[in-house]
Amino acid sequence: MSDIEKEVLLPEDAEEILRRYSFTLARGIKIKDIDTVNLVLQAIFSAGKALYKQVPKKIDRVGNKCPVCKCYLASDPVGDHYCFNCGQAIDWSVEE
Numbered sequence: 001m002s003d004i005e006k007e008v009l010l011p012e013d014a015e016e017i018l019r020r021y022s023f024t025l026a027r028g029i030k031i032k033d034i035d036t037v038n039l040v041l042q043a044i045f046s047a048g049k050a051l052y053k054q055v056p057k058k059i060d061r062v063g064n065k066c067p068v069c070k071c072y073l074a075s076d077p078v079g080d081h082y083c084f085n086c087g088q089a090i091d092w093s094v095e096e
């Protein structure tokens with residue numbers, strides 16, 4: 001995993017960068033500044049990670065742990081379907 005993939009931007013920063021450069025990229029205009037290229041890539045990876053967190057993952061029933069960050073989650077909450085620590089959407093359903 002590269003440094004670009006590791007560093008997640010704040011949602012508002014990622015959105016601003018993607019908004020600012022989407023027209024440039026859509027028109028096929030080459031971004032020549034490598035720092036700007038890296039910033040746009042960071043924004044794309046950050047957006048992808050945010051989307052991925054929206055897809056619920058099954059809770060680890062052994063110890064009631066978040067499937068991503070492994071922190072302890074209290075018993076099935078009402079209306080709280082996200083890990084308080086990492087923001088991962090949690091599927092609390094019990095398989096039959």
Ligand SMILES: [Zn+2]
Nearest residue numbers: 066069083086
């Ligand atoms: Zn978590």
